[in-house]
Amino acid sequence: MNREDCLRLDAADPLAPLRAEFTVPDGLYLDGNSLGVLPRRTPAKIADLVERQWGEGLIASWNTEGWFERSQSLGDRVAPLIGAGPGEVVVCDSTSVNLFKTLAAALRLRPGRRVIVVERDTFPTDLYIAEGVAGLFPGVRMRELADGIDEDVAVVLLSHTDYRTGAVHDMKAVTQEAHRHGALALWDLCHSAGALPVDLTGAEADFAVGCTYKYLNAGPGAPAFLYAAARHHEAADQPLTGWFGHSRPFDFVPGYAPAQGITRFLAGTPALVAMAAVDAGLEIFESVDLAEVRAKSLAMTDLFIELTAGLPGVELVTPVPHERRGSQVSLRHPDAHAIVQALIARGVVGDFRAPDVMRFGFTPLYLRHVDVFDAAEALSEVIRDGAHRDPRFSARGKVT
Amino acid sequence: MNREDCLRLDAADPLAPLRAEFTVPDGLYLDGNSLGVLPRRTPAKIADLVERQWGEGLIASWNTEGWFERSQSLGDRVAPLIGAGPGEVVVCDSTSVNLFKTLAAALRLRPGRRVIVVERDTFPTDLYIAEGVAGLFPGVRMRELADGIDEDVAVVLLSHTDYRTGAVHDMKAVTQEAHRHGALALWDLCHSAGALPVDLTGAEADFAVGCTYKYLNAGPGAPAFLYAAARHHEAADQPLTGWFGHSRPFDFVPGYAPAQGITRFLAGTPALVAMAAVDAGLEIFESVDLAEVRAKSLAMTDLFIELTAGLPGVELVTPVPHERRGSQVSLRHPDAHAIVQALIARGVVGDFRAPDVMRFGFTPLYLRHVDVFDAAEALSEVIRDGAHRDPRFSARGKVT
Numbered sequence: 139m140n141r142e143d144c145l146r147l148d149a150a151d152p153l154a155p156l157r158a159e160f161t162v163p164d165g166l167y168l169d170g171n172s173l174g175v176l177p178r179r180t181p182a183k184i185a186d187l188v189e190r191q192w193g194e195g196l197i198a199s200w201n202t203e204g205w206f207e208r209s210q211s212l213g214d215r216v217a218p219l220i221g222a223g224p225g226e227v228v229v230c231d232s233t234s235v236n237l238f239k240t241l242a243a244a245l246r247l248r249p250g251r252r253v254i255v256v257e258r259d260t261f262p263t264d265l266y267i268a269e270g271v272a273g274l275f276p277g278v279r280m281r282e283l284a285d286g287i288d289e290d291v292a293v294v295l296l297s298h299t300d301y302r303t304g305a306v307h308d309m310k311a312v313t314q315e316a317h318r319h320g321a322l323a324l325w326d327l328c329h330s331a332g333a334l335p336v337d338l339t340g341a342e343a344d345f346a347v348g349c350t351y352k353y354l355n356a357g358p359g360a361p362a363f364l365y366a367a368a369r370h371h372e373a374a375d376q377p378l379t380g381w382f383g384h385s386r387p388f389d390f391v392p393g394y395a396p397a398q399g400i401t402r403f404l405a406g407t408p409a410l411v412a413m414a415a416v417d418a419g420l421e422i423f424e425s426v427d428l429a430e431v432r433a434k435s436l437a438m439t440d441l442f443i444e445l446t447a448g449l450p451g452v453e454l455v456t457p458v459p460h461e462r463r464g465s466q467v468s469l470r471h472p473d474a475h476a477i478v479q480a481l482i483a484r485g486v487v488g489d490f491r492a493p494d495v496m497r498f499g500f501t502p503l504y505l506r507h508v509d510v511f512d513a514a515e516a517l518s519e520v521i522r523d524g525a526h527r528d529p530r531f532s533a534r535g536k537v538t
Numbered sequence: 539m540n541r542e543d544c545l546r547l548d549a550a551d552p553l554a555p556l557r558a559e560f561t562v563p564d565g566l567y568l569d570g571n572s573l574g575v576l577p578r579r580t581p582a583k584i585a586d587l588v589e590r591q592w593g594e595g596l597i598a599s600w601n602t603e604g605w606f607e608r609s610q611s612l613g614d615r616v617a618p619l620i621g622a623g624p625g626e627v628v629v630c631d632s633t634s635v636n637l638f639k640t641l642a643a644a645l646r647l648r649p650g651r652r653v654i655v656v657e658r659d660t661f662p663t664d665l666y667i668a669e670g671v672a673g674l675f676p677g678v679r680m681r682e683l684a685d686g687i688d689e690d691v692a693v694v695l696l697s698h699t700d701y702r703t704g705a706v707h708d709m710k711a712v713t714q715e716a717h718r719h720g721a722l723a724l725w726d727l728c729h730s731a732g733a734l735p736v737d738l739t740g741a742e743a744d745f746a747v748g749c750t751y752k753y754l755n756a757g758p759g760a761p762a763f764l765y766a767a768a769r770h771h772e773a774a775d776q777p778l779t780g781w782f783g784h785s786r787p788f789d790f791v792p793g794y795a796p797a798q799g800i801t802r803f804l805a806g807t808p809a810l811v812a813m814a815a816v817d818a819g820l821e822i823f824e825s826v827d828l829a830e831v832r833a834k835s836l837a838m839t840d841l842f843i844e845l846t847a848g849l850p851g852v853e854l855v856t857p858v859p860h861e862r863r864g865s866q867v868s869l870r871h872p873d874a875h876a877i878v879q880a881l882i883a884r885g886v887v888g889d890f891r892a893p894d895v896m897r898f899g900f901t902p903l904y905l906r907h908v909d910v911f912d913a914a915e916a917l918s919e920v921i922r923d924g925a926h927r928d929p930r931f932s933a934r935g936k937v938t
Contacts, residue, residue: 161593169597176593184584184811192757193561193576197569197887205758232806234780235635258792263781263806266794270779274674302790349807357592358605358810379670380634381663390702390892392658394666406632406663407749410758411584412812487597492790 139441144507147437152430153502159422160355160504165485166513171301171329171466171499172489174355180418187414209382209408210401215420216363219354219428220327220346221337227365228400229416230382230408233328233349236364237267237295239376239403240345243366244293244322245275246375251292251321252277257284261301264326268295274377291321293344298336299329299464302491304439304456306330306464310341317342328352331363333465333501334435335428338365345370353465353501356419360412364403371399380405422503434502435465438510442467442498445514449521455495466499477520479531486516539841544907547837552830553902559822560755560904565885566913571701571729571866571899572889574755580818587814609782609808610801615820616763619754619828620727620746621737627765628800629816630782630808633728633749636764637667637695639776639803640745643766644693644722645675646775651692651721652677661701664726668695674777691721693744698736699729699864702891704839704856706730706864710741717742728752731763733835733865733901735828738765745770753865753901756819760812764803771799780805822903834902835865838910842867842898845914849921855895866899877920879931886916 148154161176191199200206213227220227230236241254254268265280272278278292287294294316299306313323322344330336332353338346346365350356366374375396381387382404385397396402443454446469455468471477471494478490488498498513520526548554561576591599600606613627620627630636641654654668665680672678678692687694694716699706713723722744730736732753738746746765750756766774775796781787782804785797796802843854846869855868871877871894878890888898898913920926 161589163594163596167596173592173597175596176588181585181588184588185581188576188581188584188757188815189561192573194563196563196567196575197573197889199758231631231635232780232809234782234806235631235778238778238780238805262784262787262790262792265792266779266781266784269794270777274777351807357588358599359807359813360811361809362806377670377674378635378638379666380632380638381666382634384662384666387662390662392662392665394669405638406634406762407751407759409632409761409809409812411760411815412809413759415588415811489597 139444141508141511144511147507151434151507153426153434154506156422156426156503157506162504165487166509166516168486168488168498168500168513170501171352171497173358174352174419174501175504176357177355177418177422179421180357180415183418184411184414187411205410208410208413209404212413212416212420213363213400216331219336219423220331220348220365221335221339222365223339223368225399226368227363228403229350229361229363229413230404231362232359233326233347233362234263234267235378235405236347236362237264237326238271239378240324240347240364240366241268241271241293241295242274243374243376244324244345245271245278247322247370247373248292248320251290253279253281253291255283255287255291255294256280257296258282259300259302260297261326261328264295264297287315287319287321289319291316291319293322293324295324295326297326297329299333301329302468302495302497304464304466304468306462309336309343313341313343329464332423334432343367350416350419354416354419355422356416357412360416361409366400366403371402374402376403378405382406382408426503431502435500436460436463438500438502438505438507439463439465439467441507441510442500442514445511446517449518451521465501466497469496470494471496473526476526476531477517480520480526480528481516483531484516486513539844541908541911544911547907551834551907553826553834554906556822556826556903557906562904565887566909566916568886568888568898568900568913570901571752571897573758574752574819574901575904576757577755577818577822579821580757580815583818584811584814587811605810608810608813609804612813612816612820613763613800616731619736619823620731620748620765621735621739622765623739623768625799626768627763628803629750629761629763629813630804631762632759633726633747633762634663634667635778635805636747636762637664637726638671639778640724640747640764640766641668641671641693641695642674643774643776644724644745645671645678647722647770647773648692648720651690653679653681653691655683655687655691655694656680657683657696659700659702660697661726661728664695664697687715687719687721689719691716691719693722693724695724695726697726697729699733701729702868702895702897704864704866704868706862709736709743713741713743729864732823734832743767750816750819754816754819755822756816757812760816761809766800766803771802774802776803778805782806782808826903831902835900836860836863838900838902838905838907839863839865839867841907841910842900842914845911846917849918851921865901866897869896870894871896873926876926876931877917880920880926880928881916884916886913
């Protein structure tokens with residue numbers, strides 16, 4: 139594979155026209171798995187919400203613009219990306235808050251069971267929230283996935299795609315294993331949604347959450363999504379019982395009565411300005427075939443793995459089998475942090491995850507095969523020339 | 539008081555120039571206590587965040603634009619409006635979610651006590667969230683304020699300004715009464731913040747929450763604020779333990795360790811696009827003297843009360859004494875809903891609260907005395923002419 143081969147692949151790429159939908163920065167931005175780039179249509183979408191719907195329509199827009207049902211209508215548009223049905227997804231709050239709601243609901247669906255199964259290396263907020271929820275349910279504790287699932291397990295909470303390694307769980311197999319023991323499965327889709335096809339229905343998953351600011355390109359801190367399988371709606375009891383989850387919020391009655399369906403997972407008033415950017419990000423996906431996204435993603439990560447194989451000191455962290463790989467490539471190197479800094483100084487933006495991992499995210503909607511080639515070349519050059527040994531490339535954390 | 543008197547008051551109004559800061563709609567918008575109008579500076583503020591900070595800066599903006607500390611820096615700018623000190627307020631999540639956090643923290647600060655004191659007629663989400671929290675603390679139940687505060691009370695949760703009646707609690711007296719029994723005081727400031735001076739420090743309040751989309755004009759569903767008195771920070775333990783509340787979120791370590799100070803009340807990644815509108819709304823207040831806001835607000839509500847006194851079938855709900863009155867006037871009438879609809883049809887936008895209350899909000903930053911006069915005239919005309927008996931003015935709820 140040389141650079142010309144990559145240019146030929148780009149010329150034949152069915153997704154290539156989508157690049158024009160985005161404000162792609164100069165250099166090589168391989169951090170769309172942390173924060174997706176700005177879609178070109180987003181500013182106008184936000185301006186319409188702010189200047190026309192809010193500025194002119196004011197409170198009337200709650201009815202005339204569908205603000206009341208915005209969480210549900212956006213959720214219905216996330217649904218096909220994650221294999222959910224209509225009425226099974228809402229867009230609201232943050233991933234952390236949605237994890238809290240679904241995890242508490244799961245524990246209440248399995249009273250008497252005392253274990254939340256997690257992975258110690260999962261994205262930390264999942265563990266922190268699990269700790270917070272466990273602290274409210276006497277006797278509930280966490281257990282490592284490696285220690286097994288048994289009849290004491292209420293819920294298995296896992297990241298579908300690992301944020302650090304890019305490794306993907308077999309959602310169906312793990313969910314079946316959980317169900318075999320009477321436990322529920324709750325999936326964190328932050329690093330999967332929009333990056334690869336997800337089939338929550340096919341896997342018979344119980345709950346899921348995920349963010350919209352990575353592969354869905356909805357902007358920093360954009361509202362997250364929450365999935366609950368329809369079969370759990372009637373019995374689901376989550377403790378963040380705000381008025382938007384009430385069956386008749388505008389009757390202003392004192393007692394809480396949960397709404398039917400997925401609506402009972404809502405809490406407070408939704409952040410409509412931020413949701414306009416979710417709307418814009420999802421619009422782009424309406425013309426996208428996720429099978430093409432997946433094929434291009436695998437071609438790109440295959441290429442990066444091939445081109446960086448054998449670099450001195452570099453060890454591949456991301457699994458090689460396609461079915462176990464997300465849309466990123468993670469490499470281990472003792473000087474990972476300095477190398478990432480040296481690459482950023484050249485305009486190649488990946489990121490570092492402690493203690494020694496370099497992450498490179500490949501977003502098929504706006505990256506090209508030639509970008510993968512150039513990024514691999516830059517990495518090879520830095521390592522070959524020792525550019526990362528420059529003392530200005532010192533340690534510092536950064537957000538996913 | 540005639541219309542010319544009102545025009546003279548407006549000519550002498552020190553706040554009159556502020557009206558130019560807002561996109562004031564045609565007609566008379568008396569619902570800024572539900573959703574404040576759009577500040578003229580907001581679209582550019584949002585566009586800067588979206589197009590420059592996100593679009594160009596991407597992940598680097600977490601550091602270069604202060605995104606990591608945005609919840610705290612906005613909180614420090616809310617602080618002077620509510621009598622809080624620096625480091626005592628954060629802007630994040632919704633009011634409902636922030637109520638959940640503070641109420642749970644309050645119960646944990648008073649272990650063994652089993653009562654949350656509320657008012658049945660408070661804004662319903664406060665009651666719903668209190669129910670949700672109570673369900674997580676065995677034995678905890680709610681009690682009406684009228685039934686008294688005693689040594690079994692953990693926390694008193696009250697709206698400072700009642701959403702329906704506009705009645706204001708004596709924050710200092712109620713807080714002292716709570717403290718006298720060893721209980722904590724948690725104030726909902728949704729209908730107070732930006733409408734009248736609030737002195738949380740002077741009242742020795744323990745916790746407070748409030749929204750930014752009413753008198754602070756930050757747009758539909760804008761992130762809310764949360765106050766915790768500094769003396770409670772070290773012991774405060776709230777269960778929504780997301781990574782932004784962690785002491786070292788970017789170390790990606792598995793165990794939760796709460797940050798020092800108010801930061802431990804954060805949960806997930808903040809909604810930065812929506813927070814740009816909070817930023818814009820707060821900027822306007824930086825040049826505003828809240829004593830002038832309060833004086834104008836009282837002059838406007840005095841005027842509306844005077845001009846509507848004696849209208850047939852109309853009963854004043856809002857308290858007459860200034861110290862007990864917020865920035866709205868609520869009137870009771872058997873045909874309240876139809877009258878509100880008839881007024882809206884004439885471009886005079888107030889709102890209806892079941893079963894029989896008409897609310898008229900007076901926002902001193904962008905309304906004029908002459909608007910008050912014209913609104914009172916319109917109300918008098920509708921009632922005098924029986925315009926509300928037109929069958930098209932039928933029942934329907936609406937958001938606060």
